[in-house]
Amino acid sequence: MSNLLSIAVLVGILASGIRLATPYLYAAIGEAFGQRSGVLNLGVEGQMLLGAFAAFYVVLQTGNLWLGLLTAAIVGAAMGLAMAYVTINLNAEQGISGIGFYLFGLGMSDLLFQKLVGTVETVKGFPPIYIPVLSDIPYIGKIFFSQNIMVYGAYLLVPIAIFILNRTTLGLKIRSVGENPDAADSLGVSVAKTRYFTVIQGGVLSAIAGASLSIALLDVFQQNMTSGMGFIAVALVYFGAWRPKGILGGALLFSMVMSLQLWIQIKGGNIPSDIAVMMPYILTILVLVATASKLRAPSALSKPFEREN
Amino acid sequence: MQALKGLLRKEWVSRLIDGLLPAFATLAALAVGAIILLFLGINPIEAYSAMFQGAFGSANAIAETLVKATPLLLVAIGICISFRGDVINIGGEGQMVIGALLATWIGLTFTTLPGWLVITLAILAGFVGGAIWGGIAGYLKAYFNVNEILSTVMMNAIAVQLMNFLLRGPMIDPSQALLASKIPQTARLLEIFRLPRLIPTRLHLGALIAVALAIAVYFLLWRTTIGYRIRAVGQNPHAARYAGIKVQRYVVLALLLSGAFAGLAGTNNVYGVNYRMITDGSASGFTGGAGFNGIVVALFGGLHPIWSIPASILFGGLLVGANSMQRAVQVPSAFVTVLNGLVVIFVVSSDVWRRKRQKRRLAAVHKNEELPPPTDKEKVQQAEVAQ
Numbered sequence: 045m046s047n048l049l050s051i052a053v054l055v056g057i058l059a060s061g062i063r064l065a066t067p068y069l070y071a072a073i074g075e076a077f078g079q080r081s082g083v084l085n086l087g088v089e090g091q092m093l094l095g096a097f098a099a100f101y102v103v104l105q106t107g108n109l110w111l112g113l114l115t116a117a118i119v120g121a122a123m124g125l126a127m128a129y130v131t132i133n134l135n136a137e138q139g140i141s142g143i144g145f146y147l148f149g150l151g152m153s154d155l156l157f158q159k160l161v162g163t164v165e166t167v168k169g170f171p172p173i174y175i176p177v178l179s180d181i182p183y184i185g186k187i188f189f190s191q192n193i194m195v196y197g198a199y200l201l202v203p204i205a206i207f208i209l210n211r212t213t214l215g216l217k218i219r220s221v222g223e224n225p226d227a228a229d230s231l232g233v234s235v236a237k238t239r240y241f242t243v244i245q246g247g248v249l250s251a252i253a254g255a256s257l258s259i260a261l262l263d264v265f266q267q268n269m270t271s272g273m274g275f276i277a278v279a280l281v282y283f284g285a286w287r288p289k290g291i292l293g294g295a296l297l298f299s300m301v302m303s304l305q306l307w308i309q310i311k312g313g314n315i316p317s318d319i320a321v322m323m324p325y326i327l328t329i330l331v332l333v334a335t336a337s338k339l340r341a342p343s344a345l346s347k348p349f350e351r352e353n
Numbered sequence: 354m355q356a357l358k359g360l361l362r363k364e365w366v367s368r369l370i371d372g373l374l375p376a377f378a379t380l381a382a383l384a385v386g387a388i389i390l391l392f393l394g395i396n397p398i399e400a401y402s403a404m405f406q407g408a409f410g411s412a413n414a415i416a417e418t419l420v421k422a423t424p425l426l427l428v429a430i431g432i433c434i435s436f437r438g439d440v441i442n443i444g445g446e447g448q449m450v451i452g453a454l455l456a457t458w459i460g461l462t463f464t465t466l467p468g469w470l471v472i473t474l475a476i477l478a479g480f481v482g483g484a485i486w487g488g489i490a491g492y493l494k495a496y497f498n499v500n501e502i503l504s505t506v507m508m509n510a511i512a513v514q515l516m517n518f519l520l521r522g523p524m525i526d527p528s529q530a531l532l533a534s535k536i537p538q539t540a541r542l543l544e545i546f547r548l549p550r551l552i553p554t555r556l557h558l559g560a561l562i563a564v565a566l567a568i569a570v571y572f573l574l575w576r577t578t579i580g581y582r583i584r585a586v587g588q589n590p591h592a593a594r595y596a597g598i599k600v601q602r603y604v605v606l607a608l609l610l611s612g613a614f615a616g617l618a619g620t621n622n623v624y625g626v627n628y629r630m631i632t633d634g635s636a637s638g639f640t641g642g643a644g645f646n647g648i649v650v651a652l653f654g655g656l657h658p659i660w661s662i663p664a665s666i667l668f669g670g671l672l673v674g675a676n677s678m679q680r681a682v683q684v685p686s687a688f689v690t691v692l693n694g695l696v697v698i699f700v701v702s703s704d705v706w707r708r709k710r711q712k713r714r715l716a717a718v719h720k721n722e723e724l725p726p727p728t729d730k731e732k733v734q735q736a737e738v739a740q
Contacts, residue, residue, distance in 0.1 A: 086502065090694070126698075130698060130701070130702050134702045134704075134705045135705055135708075136698075136701040136702045136704060136705070137701050137704070139441050139502060140441075140648075140652060140697065140701050141697070141698055141701045141702070143443070143645075143648060143697055144694045144695070144696075144697030144698035144701065145694065145698065146694070147645065147649070147690055147691075147693050147694030147697060148690075148691055148694030148695060148698065149694070150687075150690055150694070151687045151688065151689070151690025151691035151692075151693070151694060152389075152687075152691050152694075154685065154687035154690065155389075155393075155684075155685050155687040155688055155690075155691060158685040158687065159393050159685065267687070268635075271635075272506065272509075272510055275502075275503070275506040276506075276507075278502070278503065279500075279503040279506070279507070282500055282503060316518055316522065318514045318515070318517040318518035318521065319514065319518055321510075321514045322510070322511050322514045322515070325507045325510045325511050325514075326507075326511060328503075328507055329493070329499070329504055329507050329508075332493075332497075332499045332500070332503065332504065333493060333497045333499055336497055336498040336499045336500070337497055337498045339498070
């Protein structure tokens with residue numbers, strides 16, 4: 045029991061929990077904007093995988109981390125654009141076309157990896173940045189202020205998202221298009237343009253989430269390396285009741301349990317590791333059960349918009 | 354030009370085009386696939402002909418294709434039920450795993466019972482295992498408002514870990530338990546417990562069972578009250594509730610049945626193909642991705658269990674052909690996953706033209722009062738459009 049509670053272990057678990065929330069934050073906040081505007085994107089996982097590969101490959105070739113990140117963003121934007129065209133112009137069923145984009149990204153990233161790289165390689169990812177003074181605070185410094193720039197970026201995204209959604213015209217447009225597209229349309233807000241914007245930025249943020257795995261947290265690429273993270277990011281949007289603050293809470297809870305679970309896998313003698321891996325998923329279902337009945341989704345979520353004649 | 358327009362307005366031509374839309378969508382997907390191959394420096398004609406040869410080029414190839422098609426069809430007919438009920442079941446992988454675990458346990462435990470009895474019990478076990486796993490998600494959706502897409506994805510992850518735990522621990526092959534390699538697999542089933550083969554290939558009884566069940570599900574959906582209610586709830590839950598249908602009950606039932614058929618696909622893989630349960634630590638290591646690809650098959654078959662039969666053969670062929678393509682022109686088999694994704698995207702996108710023509714047809718019906726009263730089928734279509 046004593047080593048379970050040792051301060052060093054606790055600091056390690058918390059620091060890795062803060063880090064692990066990174067991809068979920070990027071992807072879930074991107075998805076939240078899409079859903080607030082009425083578009084459910086289930087292709088997050090595929091966008092993450094392609095983004096992860098694009099960033100990894102560029103970094104492997106050039107060593108330039110920012111160029112890798114930019115490439116991932118462009119790939120994500122392209123995937124988002126395709127998704128937007130299919131769901132907004134062709135009014136395709138959103139959930140199912142999302143599965144199509146998931147399969148496409150899953151296969152494409154694997155295909156390109158096997159063709160262009162082939163073997164397991166590692167890259168030198170974003171190094172930790174020790175924030176002066178703050179990183180010297182005992183324990184707190186190690187947990188919060190000794191992370192890499194993509195981790196800081198993910199947490200910075202939360203207040204930015206809150207500001208955009210609640211304090212800007214853009215945010216107002218997004219929310220109105222997701223709640224009552226007919227009314228928004230009659231007031232001159234372009235439903236299609238607004239949704240194009242949110243779906244494309246969702247693609248960009250999902251791809252960056254993938255890149256955060258391949259060039260900042262793990263520094264490798266593997267086939268299907270996200271293994272469900274994109275779907276969990278979608279779950280976190282529901283979990284957080286479509287609000288960035290709620291998503292932050294959900295992502296932290298999930299990643300802390302994940303981190304604890306990883307530690308149990310290494311250290312915890314009695315609990316089989318396979319059972320430990322289940323914990324975050326069971327927890328997510330339980331929290332969804334506890335909160336779902338009180339949630340109110342954006343009214344127009346996953347409904348295509350067609351103008352009355 | 355006038356003649357062509359007149360022809361296009363004919364009811365049967367219009368319906369034919371609707372029926373052929375998935376085929377056009379597939380051609381479009383193959384064309385995009387060809388562009389991808391060109392970018393990778395591979396001759397698409399060589400690649401596709403290697404794929405076709407591998408899938409349908411010989412009796413053995415066709416048998417292999419049918420073996421791959423069987424679990425796809427079983428998952429797909431379940432998907433037809435759930436999607437018709439407006440329940441998006443993405444949990445096919447997990448439901449297959451749980452069904453297979455239960456079925457395998459039967460075969461490894463009751464080794465003294467006669468073969469036919471164990472096979473029957475194993476089929477039931479697969480059905481029940483999948484039904485439980487799907488039913489949980491259905492219950493959470495109906496009574497706790499938990500989005501089924503999310504819960505089924507989580508249930509997939511949980512099922513995989515349960516499988517890994519059991520196959521590495523309590524259910525591990527005793528001979529593997531002694532080895533250092535510790536491959537996560539169970540012991541082999543007794544020979545009398547295996548699904549009999551049909552012709553001297555690997556084709557087995559499971560394929561016939563799957564076809565029979567596809568026909569049964571057609572009757573369930575369109576010839577029984579239960580099926581009618583599942584579809585009614587799917588089309589308009591408010592109207593269904595107003596009509597006195599207990600909506601929640603049918604949401605649970607749709608997911609439960611959907612899971613049950615995926616569970617059968619799990620039994621099929623154990624009793625018809627591998628004769629043991631084996632994995633590489635991931636869900637697709639056991640399922641071969643059938644839980645996901647079954648969704649593609651069902652969509653391609655227009656969510657109709659009978660049309661899912663040829664669809665499953667097509668996609669089974671893609672999977673088998675992918676392996677020969679990999680050998681012949683070194684295209685990683687991941688290419689098939691890309692194609693599947695493209696097919697889904699193009700099929701759901703092409704739906705826009707079907708809806709447009711349907712609207713036009715109904716408008717014509719409204720204009721011309723001398724037409725006979727709408728048939729049941731048209732009433733359903735009207736309800737669809739009204740929605």
